[in-house]
Amino acid sequence: MSDPRLLYLNETVQKFGVFKANSPFAILGIPMDITSSFRPGSRFAPQKIRHVSQFIEFLSIRSGVDMSEIGFQDYGDVILHPSDVEENVERISQVVSYISDQGKIVVSIGGEHTVTVGTVIGARADCVLSFDAHLDLRDEYMGYKYDHACVQRRLSERGVKIMEIGNRAMGRDEIEYAKASNVPFITSHEVKLLGPREVAMRAINFLKPCNRIYITYDMDAIDPAYAPGVATPEPEGLDPSTVLDIMNLVVDRRVVGFDVVEVSPSYDPSEITSVLGAKLILETAAKLKTKLP
Numbered sequence: 001m002s003d004p005r006l007l008y009l010n011e012t013v014q015k016f017g018v019f020k021a022n023s024p025f026a027i028l029g030i031p032m033d034i035t036s037s038f039r040p041g042s043r044f045a046p047q048k049i050r051h052v053s054q055f056i057e058f059l060s061i062r063s064g065v066d067m068s069e070i071g072f073q074d075y076g077d078v079i080l081h082p083s084d085v086e087e088n089v090e091r092i093s094q095v096v097s098y099i100s101d102q103g104k105i106v107v108s109i110g111g112e113h114t115v116t117v118g119t120v121i122g123a124r125a126d127c128v129l130s131f132d133a134h135l136d137l138r139d140e141y142m143g144y145k146y147d148h149a150c151v152q153r154r155l156s157e158r159g160v161k162i163m164e165i166g167n168r169a170m171g172r173d174e175i176e177y178a179k180a181s182n183v184p185f186i187t188s189h190e191v192k193l194l195g196p197r198e199v200a201m202r203a204i205n206f207l208k209p210c211n212r213i214y215i216t217y218d219m220d221a222i223d224p225a226y227a228p229g230v231a232t233p234e235p236e237g238l239d240p241s242t243v244l245d246i247m248n249l250v251v252d253r254r255v256v257g258f259d260v261v262e263v264s265p266s267y268d269p270s271e272i273t274s275v276l277g278a279k280l281i282l283e284t285a286a287k288l289k290t291k292l293p
């Protein structure tokens with residue numbers, strides 16, 4: 001009596017952290033890197049981040065929550081078409097909507113950023129807070145509408161409210177679209193000047209009318225010195241503590257899902273980018289846990 005939305009789910013993978021079926025947090029791997037333009041390989045990130053998750057401490061000092069007690073229900077990986085990105089966005093949204101319907105907070109591990117179009121739709125989020133070096137607001141990239149450079153544009157066009165943080169790589173057309181369509185963004189330079197508390201206050205203000213909030217961490221938001229293993233590295237990024245400080249002030253019980261995307265393990269021989277990915281998941285889940293009823 002399996003739900004048809006689970007047709008494209010491979011459960012036979014290593015699990016993230018400590019597996020607990022009654023955890024409020026679901027893990028979903030989405031190993032897609034079809035449109036990566038520079039350094040492909042993010043399809044290997046779900047298995048790599050799960051692997052390194054076995055070797056880090058799960059007690060969050062920031063939030064006082066021991067995530068080894070809460071655990072994660074790891075559903076496995078979405079089974080993806082080898083080349084059809086739109087088909088994959090549909091498969092991803094189906095699987096995520098199933099997991100979301102179980103009352104779980106869906107924690108996705110990409111994969112390229114394009115997967116977030118599917119996860120946001122599947123989680124029925126009305127607002128997205130995106131950490132990213134890039135605005136991802138292009139109408140198309142290399143002739144394709146479903147591409148890692150067009151993620152927030154596709155979501156914005158569907159009426160999802162978007163706010164972006166840590167950006168420093170963008171085209172004039174993207175800035176114009178952001179202004180015309182009310183997509184506020186705070187560049188990495190502005191984050192440095194304002195400080196995490198002021199950035200968080202602006203995000204909290206933006207998120208006030210939202211019902212279902214989704215957070216996406218494109219790992220390239222973080223400076224390549226801390227996160228070298230990404231598909232499109234961009235200098236002058238955020239430092240990890242700043243991202244976590246902002247997250248710590250912003251998350252509340254309206255968060256229905258979040259993801260870590262764009263880690264490219266082949267370019268991460270030290271594995272520090274994957275460890276940071278696991279840490280972002282752990283800390284965000286731990287803080288969220290303090291907000292759950």
Ligand SMILES: [Mn+2]
Pocket residue numbers: 113132133134218220221232262
């Ligand atoms: Mn990016």
